Amino acid sequence: MKKHIYLLLVLLIAGLQANAQGRMITGIITDAQSGNTLPGVSIMLKGTTSGTSTNKHGKYNISVPDEKSILIFRYIGYATKEVKVGNKQQLDVAMEVDNKTLDEVIVTGYGIRGLAGKVAGVRISGNSSQSFMAHEVQLAPPVHNTENYNYIKESTFQDAKKTPLSTFSIDVDNASYSNVRRFLNQGQKPPVDAVRIEEMINYFSYDYKQPTGDAPFSVTTELSDCPWNKDNQLLHIGLQGKNISTEKLPASNLVFLIDVSGSMSMTDKLPLVKAGFKLLVDQLRPQDKVAIVVYAGAAGLVLPSTSGEDKPTIMQAIENLQAGGSTAGGAGINLAYKVAQENFVKGGNNRVILASDGDFNVGVSSDSELQRIIEKKRESGVFLTVLGFGTGNLKDSRMEQLANKGNGNYAYVDNILEAKKVFVNEFGGTLFTIAKDVKLQLEFNPAKVKAYRLIGYENRALADEEFNDDKKDAGDMGAGHTVTALYEIVPVGAKSATTTGDVDPLKYQKSQLDPKANSTNEMLTLKLRYKEPDGNKSKLITTTATDNAVAVGKTSDDFRFSAAIAACGMLLRDSKYKGNATYPMVLELAQNARGNDEEGYRIEFINLVKSMSLLSDRR
Known part of the structure; x- marks a missing residue:
């Protein structure tokens, strides 16, 4: 009898201890719009100092005392959420971005303009546009701003006969895109010089072929019509760094x-x-x-x-x-x-x-x-x-x-998602260099190319002789990184209105084409120099690209998506080379080129474009 009583007491104490310790709640925290998991979310038990945070996969677990417990979810850039646990064991939470709405605001210059009456604008929905009327907007007090950006002198079209070489350093930076995104999410148009088009393009990864042999990266080229100027062509160049497992x-x-x-x-x-x-x-x-x-x-x-x-x-x-x-x-x-x-x-x-x-x-x-x-x-x-x-x-x-x-x-x-992109998703590319001082030099065939323009890379331009100078510093490439560059090209014989400006004929010399230039289908020769991470002498890779252009509809998702980014950048900069680019055109290109978008970066851009149309007088 005493043994039974003792056993009951043990069970009772165990039950009381279990009740005092509470129960374990687990869950996954996601972004309500994209569905991406959120690492580093703070979860606190309301009224206590007990708390935890989500791991890199957005998962958490926390002990709560009873069904009346309330969990508080906090995350930088997101609206704080309070949720009563009830009788749930699994508590998943979708958090909403805490941003100012852009739907009823038109932005000009660097700030917001209040609309005293009603001003016509355009709302983008899918691939169509419809008129809407904007409401009055209360202006926030001006904020002292000391942000600083380097002046960018936009690259111009070059005559392929007079300037056949184009030389530049690669750029794997992507700060411009996330900075531009920050301005747009705050309902502001970014400063013109904050928009570095090559960094916007290179924010995204592309599905280029992996390198073979000893080379640390592969080279891919693609040629088609230019979406914003049908009389010209667009050349897409892609470099793919070798993937290395952690x-x-x-x-x-x-x-x-x-x-x-x-x-x-x-x-x-x-x-x-x-x-x-x-x-x-x-x-x-x-x-x-x-x-x-x-x-x-x-x-x-x-x-x-x-x-x-x-x-x-x-x-x-x-x-x-x-x-x-x-x-x-x-x-x-x-x-x-x-x-x-x-x-x-x-x-x-x-x-x-x-x-x-x-x-x-x-x-x-x-x-x-x-x-x-x-x-x-x-x-x-x-x-x-x-x-x-x-x-x-x-x-x-x-x-x-x-x-x-x-x-x-x-x-x-x-925001924390960008931190995750830099430190988790792109861990190798951010921290591990596979090649340094990477330079490109393109020699255009004047028999095929009348003029060309490198889109972006203005602050990465090199003198032609610096391509072979191993003392000249250039960009570095990380494991798994991709680098993309776009050239707008005026083909020989095209009815393009694009000009390079007039220069008087030379008095003391004449330039003549090699007869072989007319008999080949080569549009250009691409040369690439790089050094090993601990090396001092560069290695050379050479390839060619032909004038075999394909229709835009038959190009890769990477071609069309990068073209959409470039057009968007030119619109934000109000570039004189934007041609017939519009935000609806950008949206259509991007939506049809989303491709494999596991992390949701491309759909995020698509959603930004829907708001960007409100930030410009150009529709």
Whole structure:
């Protein structure tokens, strides 16, 4: 009898303990519009300090005491949500982006114009457009803005007889697209010089063939009619970097260089930096190591080089960061490179990752001085990744140049999904260089090409003689990266109205075509130079492209989608070369070229285009 009573007491106590401990709730958090999972979402049990966050797959689990418990879901850029758990064991939540609506706003210049009466506009829906009348808009007070962008002088058409060579450095940066997206999501038209068309195109990945043999990348070309000028043609060039599985990537020696000055205190700056770096830490392997350097009024080492196996220590060091003080960026850069060199991994990936709004104002702070520091430091074999954060004082021009000079890449992180793209989806491409100083030089055949224009890449143009100069710095390519370039071409004999301007005939020399130029179907010869990541002598790849054009409807999804991005960029810049481009045309091209869009980046662009039509007087 006593044994039975004892057993009942044990069961009763166990039941009371189980009830006190509550039950486990699991779930997946997604973006309500795209359905993409959201990593780093904060989940708190209301009225307590208990909480958790979603992992890189958007999954979470949390213990709750009873059915009356309420969970609070918070995420940067999304509306906070409170959900009562009830009797559910699985609680999935779709979060809504917290952005200003664009439907009743027309934007001109850099701000919003209130509509005193009713102003005609266009609403895009699917492939059709219909008129609508906009309502009155209350203007928000002007915000002091010190963002800085380099002036872009748009490239022009070149006469293929007089200027047969086109030479430029590749560009794997994609900061411009996410920055443009940020402006559009805020209901503003981006500054013209914030729109770098090549970076918008290269934000997206493309389905090019994988390289074969020893070459680190493949080259693909495609030719068709130009969508915005039917009398011209569009040449699509694609490079595909070799994919390398994470387990086969070399060991990493990383230094996080984090701006913790007062200007970084806003929620879209340091809190987002911390969330993004936590995603990166989650990807690290035992052979990888991380150090953390911070700078405000001065620079300091807050975490010595630590194995990727010790994630809790690294995570805690990131969590403890707080913003305050002025910005000694130069001192921070010097210390970060010093730490990277002290822990250098021969044959590995040695890299400083700078996260900042670029607002350096203490010590070395001029662009020229900072660039010279970076140029000198890159000789050590340490690469540089630059991540821009925040609004209102973003120094885009400075950060882009630092990345260019530091054998690295530049991305702008406007939300946690972008952090996931940079640190998780494109882990290899962001951090592991497979080729450096990559340059292209195209020689056009004047018997086939009357004139040509490279779309974008204005700040990547090289002198023709710099193609063979191995001392000339150029762009670097990461594992799995794609690079895309577009040329608008005026074929010989076309009834195109495109001109290159008049130049007086030469007095002392005459240029003559090689007779073979007329007998070949070659439109151009493409030459590409690159170096191994630790090499100093370049290697050469040569290929040709023919004048065999196909109808636009028979081109690849990649051709049409990149053309849509280019046309969109020209519309945002109000380019004199936009031809007959319109937002409905952009929308139709993009919608019919979505292709394999697992992460939803292309559908996001399509949805942006539907709003962009409200941001321009050109329909």
